[in-house]
Amino acid sequence: MILQLKNIFKWVQQGGQRVFLLKDINLEVAEGEFISIMGPSGSGKSTLLNVIGMLDDFNEGEYNFLNESVHTLKEKHRANLYKQYIGFVFQAYHLIDELTVYENLEMPLLYKKHSGSERKAMVADMLDRFNIVGKKDLFPAQLSGGQQQLVGVARALIAKPKLILADEPTGNLNSKQGQEIMALFKELNKEGVTIIQVTHSEKNAEYGKRIIHLLDGRQLKHAG
Template identity: 55%
Template structure:
C-alpha cells in the first residue's frame, strides 16, 4: 500500500532551513498496523502528514496503492484522500457548531454520498464506536473519550482502507485510551491498514510493527507477534 524511497522534507524560512525528514524508506502492506515512535521533533507528525497527502515531500518518492503521488498538486491530493484515507488526531478536530451526527456526516458530504446511504453509513459508524446515543449532542457536551469515539466514527464512515492516527490517546486517561486502542485494533482485524504515531509503548503494543525515528531517519524496527498484538500483556 505504502512505499517511500529517500523521502525528505525541508521547511524553509528567510533565515532558517529545517530538515524534518532526512531520507525515509518505508514499505507498509495492506492490513498492517504500524506504530511510529521517537522523541519530539524527530519527524513523526511530518511523516504522517506526507503519508496522508496533507503535504508534499521536498525530495524522494511516495507510492500509494502503486501510484506515485509525491508530486501531486493540492487538488490531486485532496481527490486521492477522499474515501481512501481516514484521520484520527490527538485534539479530536471536531467542529463545535455541528452535532455528533453532523460531524460524522462531513466526509460523506464531500463524497456526494446520497442521503439514504449517508444515514445508513452514519448509523453503522456510530453503532460501531458505541456513541449512537449521543448523536444529537455537540462535542462540548461530550467527554474526551466520547469525542475521540466520534472522531474514529468520522474517520471510518466512508470506508477508507487506511487510517492515520496521530497520538490518538494523547488527551485521554488510561481507561478511555485503552478503549480507543481496542477500537483501532478491531478496525485493523477487519482489514483496515493503520499507521499510528505514538509516544506510548503500551499503545505501540497493539501494532504488529513499530518503526523508530530519530533526527528524521528510521533508526530501527521492532516486530510484534501478530497473535499478541491486539491484546497486549497477554
C-alpha cells in the first residue's frame, strides 16, 4: 500500500463558522492503482489532491504515506517525502516560460542533487521516451497545449516518482489532445506508476480503475 487517509477533516473559519472543505475522508491507495476523483466544482477534489500531495495541511485525521505518518512529520521531512516520491501534473501545465523544454525537464533534478552527467542522461531519456527530442530547445510559448502538457507529464516523471498526482490534466486541452494524454497515463500505469487524477469528465474518469466521487467535501460511498 502506498498511502492511507483515515478520517481526514479540513476546514476554514468563516465568520465564526467552520466551513468544511473535506469531511471524514477515508482512502487507501495500493501500488499500481489508477484512481479518478470526480465531483462538481467546489466539492473538494483539488483540496484532496493537494492534501495527498502534501502541499496543503489538514486539520484532523491521519495520513500515512509509505508507512510514514505524514500528520506527525515536520515540514522539512514532509517536503523531502513528496520531493522523492510524488510528481505533479497541472491543468495549466505551469511550465516556466523563461526556460526551454530541456531546462524545464532538468529543473526538478537540480533540486535533488544529481550530477551533471546524470541529469543529462535522465533528460535525454525522457525526451526520447516522449518523442520530443526535436523540441528540446523550444520555449513553452512555441508549443501547442497538448505538447506543453506532454512536457508537463515528462517533468512529473523525470525524477522517477512512485505516485503521479494530476489536477485536471486535460482541462485546457481539446478532446483529441486530451485523449492522447489519457492514453499516455494508461500506458504509464501499466508500467507500474500509481496515478491519482482529478477530472470533470466521465469519459476521462473511465481510464481509472477506481472512481471516487466527492460532494461538499464528503466521499459518496456508492462507487468503489
